[in-house]
Amino acid sequence: MTAQLRPAPALHVARWLNAAESLSLDRLRGRVVLIEAFQMLCPGCVSHGLPQAQRVRETFREADVAVIGLHSVFEHHDAQTPVALEAFLHEYRIGFPVAVDAPGENGGLPRTMAAYGMQGTPTLVLIDRQGRRRAQHFGLVPDLRLGAEIMALIAEHEVGTVAPETAADAAAPGCDEAGCSAPEPQGDRPT
Amino acid sequence: MTAQLRPAPALHVARWLNAAESLSLDRLRGRVVLIEAFQMLCPGCVSHGLPQAQRVRETFREADVAVIGLHSVFEHHDAQTPVALEAFLHEYRIGFPVAVDAPGENGGLPRTMAAYGMQGTPTLVLIDRQGRRRAQHFGLVPDLRLGAEIMALIAEHEVGTVAPETAADAAAPGCDEAGCSAPEPQGDRPT
Amino acid sequence: MTAQLRPAPALHVARWLNAAESLSLDRLRGRVVLIEAFQMLCPGCVSHGLPQAQRVRETFREADVAVIGLHSVFEHHDAQTPVALEAFLHEYRIGFPVAVDAPGENGGLPRTMAAYGMQGTPTLVLIDRQGRRRAQHFGLVPDLRLGAEIMALIAEHEVGTVAPETAADAAAPGCDEAGCSAPEPQGDRPT
Amino acid sequence: MTAQLRPAPALHVARWLNAAESLSLDRLRGRVVLIEAFQMLCPGCVSHGLPQAQRVRETFREADVAVIGLHSVFEHHDAQTPVALEAFLHEYRIGFPVAVDAPGENGGLPRTMAAYGMQGTPTLVLIDRQGRRRAQHFGLVPDLRLGAEIMALIAEHEVGTVAPETAADAAAPGCDEAGCSAPEPQGDRPT
Numbered sequence A, B, C, D: 001m002t003a004q005l006r007p008a009p010a011l012h013v014a015r016w017l018n019a020a021e022s023l024s025l026d027r028l029r030g031r032v033v034l035i036e037a038f039q040m041l042c043p044g045c046v047s048h049g050l051p052q053a054q055r056v057r058e059t060f061r062e063a064d065v066a067v068i069g070l071h072s073v074f075e076h077h078d079a080q081t082p083v084a085l086e087a088f089l090h091e092y093r094i095g096f097p098v099a100v101d102a103p104g105e106n107g108g109l110p111r112t113m114a115a116y117g118m119q120g121t122p123t124l125v126l127i128d129r130q131g132r133r134r135a136q137h138f139g140l141v142p143d144l145r146l147g148a149e150i151m152a153l154i155a156e157h158e159v160g161t162v163a164p165e166t167a168a169d170a171a172a173p174g175c176d177e178a179g180c181s182a183p184e185p186q187g188d189r190p191t
Helices: A043-059 A082-091 A111-115 A143-154 B043-059 B082-091 B111-115 B143-154 C043-059 C082-091 C111-115 C143-154 D043-059 D082-091 D111-115 D143-154
Strands: A013-017 A032-038 A065-071 A098-101 A123-127 A133-138 B013-017 B032-038 B065-071 B098-101 B123-127 B133-138 C013-017 C032-038 C065-071 C098-101 C123-127 C133-138 D013-017 D032-038 D065-071 D098-101 D123-127 D133-138
Touching: A013 A082, A032 A043, A032 A143, A043 A065, A043 A123, A043 A143, A043 B143, A082 A098, A098 A111, A123 A143, A133 A143, A143 B043, A143 B143, B013 B082, B032 B043, B032 B143, B043 B065, B043 B123, B043 B143, B082 B098, B098 B111, B123 B143, B133 B143, C013 C082, C032 C043, C032 C143, C043 C065, C043 C123, C043 C143, C043 D143, C082 C098, C098 C111, C123 C143, C133 C143, C143 D043, C143 D143, D013 D082, D032 D043, D032 D143, D043 D065, D043 D123, D043 D143, D082 D098, D098 D111, D123 D143, D133 D143
Parallel strands: A032 A065, A065 A098, B032 B065, B065 B098, C032 C065, C065 C098, D032 D065, D065 D098
Antiparallel strands: A013 A098, A032 A123, A123 A133, B013 B098, B032 B123, B123 B133, C013 C098, C032 C123, C123 C133, D013 D098, D032 D123, D123 D133
C-alpha cells in the first residue's frame, strides 16, 4: 500500500491536443487527476473507457477532478497518427485534454505507459490531490465503484461535492420509463 | 441545507421481508443507509432502481452501507400484495431486507412515503451515519453520481473503502471487448 | 418437418384481456400469428420477451401479423392472478390481446402450455396463415432472426410488407449518434 | 416504386480489403446484397451500422445474402486512409469484404456514394437477386425491420431460410436472465 503513495510517475508527452498549453501532474497538484489511457482503434476504449471519462468530467466539478486522456499507441502506429487522433477526438466529441504518449525506444511501449506499468488499453489511473497514484484499472471498472473511488480521494482533504444535477421536471401522475408518479405528494420534502 | 440535517423520518413498516428481525433507522445508526422505495409493478423500479440498489449492495462493504427496500404501494393495491411481493423478490433475486410501507389512512399515500414527501417510485434516499437524510432522488440517478454521493457520506467520519474487486485474469495480447493488451508490460506496476 | 405442418394446438383460455371478444386461432386464420407465452413475474419475459412482441406489433401490418400474449402461470399462482395481470398490462403499456392460459388439472402446467410442449417462459410461437405451427423458441431469439422468420411466413402466400417507416428528418452536416451527414448529397436518390 | 427497379448503380472501387479478388454486383447476381456504407471514424457506424452488418452475416446463409462494406470517406481523408482502415477492420474483427469507395473528382463525394445519392454514413442498401436496388436507409434501421426486409427479398424467387440456430441447452427449472423453466414439460413438443 505504501508503495503506491510515492509520487506518480511523470507524464512523457510528445504533444498535447485539446489543450491551450502543456499540462503536467505538477501543475494539476491539488486536484484529483483521472488519466484515461487509450488507443483510438481499441474497441473497448471507444465503447467504454472514453465515454466513462466523459461522464466523470460531466459529473464532478473541474476544481475537484481533472480528466486527461493519454493516447498510448503500442500497435498500428501507421494508423493511429496524431492527425488521425485529432479527427477521432473531433468526431467523438471528446473535449478534455489529450496527451500523445511519447514513443518508446526501439519500438517498445510508449514511455508513460511503460513508466506506469500499464498492461494495455483502456487503463484508468487515479492520482490524489498530492500527486500520488492511488488506483489503476485495466479494462472495465463499473461507474458505481469509480464514483466512490474518486469521491474518496476528493474527500481526503476537503469536502467535495458533485456538480448540481439538472432539476427534473415535475412528473405527471402515472408511470413512464423513469418511474411512477404519485397523484398527490404529501409531507415535508427535502429542500 | 440545514433543513436536511434533522433526523430522517422514522420508517412506518407493516411487515419486513428478507429480514430475520425488524429493522429501524435507529438500529442502523453508524452506517450509511440507502432506502430504495419501489413498487413491484413500476417498470422504472424493475429495470433501473432495484438493479442499482443491488449493485450498491455488491460494491460497498456491509459495515459501511445498509441497503433497504421500501415497498410503497400507492396504486394497484389488489395486485401488489405482500404475497405477490414475496414471489417478486424471489424471482428477481433481491436479497436485501424489504419493508412493506404501512398503508395510509383513507387510501392516501403509504405512511413512510408521505413522511418523506416522495413524489413517486423509484425514489432513492441516502441517510448518513448519524441518521440524517442527506439526499433524495426521484427517478434515475446515474451510477457515477450515486457512487460519489455514497462515498462522501462514508468518508465523513471514517475512511471507507469499496469491497475488493475480483482480480482480473491476466489478458493475452490483442484486443477483445474489454480492451487491448500490450504484448510486454514493462516498468513498475502499482501493487 | 412435416410433423410441424399439422394444425397448431387450440388455445385453452380462461379469460381474455385487452380484447373486445374472445379470439381463437381459427378466427385469426389468414394472418401470421405470434404467440408470446409469458408470466408477469418472469424477469426474462419482462425485459426481453414482451418488449419484443410489442416491437413486432409496431413493425408489421396488423393485416399480416396478429400478436397475442398468453399468460401461462406455472408457479406463484397466488401472486400472478388475473387482477395482478391486469395491473401489470396497464403499467407496462401492453396493448395486444392477452389470453389467460387455462389452469392444468391437479396443479399441472396450464393447458395451452402443455399442449404446445413449452419448456417455460418466455416462449414465442409462430403460426402460419394456414394455422400451422412453424416455429417455437424458448428464451431469447434475436430480432434479426425473428424479423426474417415472420417475413418468410408472410411471404408464403402473398407479398407482405413492413409498415412504412416514419420519415427521418433531413440531417445537418456533421456526425451525431446516429451517423455522419455528408455536406452535399448528390446523384439520384431512390424514391 | 418502378424507379427503384432499375439495376443498382455499379460500385466504383479503389481497392478491396478482406477479399481474395475483386467483387462486383454482377458477380453477386442471384444473391441478395447488403451494402453497409461507413467511415471508420463515424461513431454511429462503429456502434450500430457495422455490428448490425455482422449480425446479418451471421444470421443468413451466405448463399442467400452477401454482406459488403463500402468505405465512403467524405471527410478526414488524412485520417481514414487505407492503412488505417486495415487496422480498424482487424481490431473490430470485421471479416466481410470491404470496398474502398473511389474518390470523387475535385474533392467531392466518393463516386459510389454519389451514384447512390447517399446522404451520409452509415447507409445500408439492399439489392435484390436480380441486381436492383430495393431499399436504402440512412442512419439506424431496427433489426426486426431489417430482418423482414432481407427475407422479403430472399423469398421472392426461392424459399430462403435463416441459418440453423445453435441448440439451446436444456434449462434447469427456475428463472434466470433468459426466462423461467417449467418443472416438467409435458405434451407433444414440436420437432
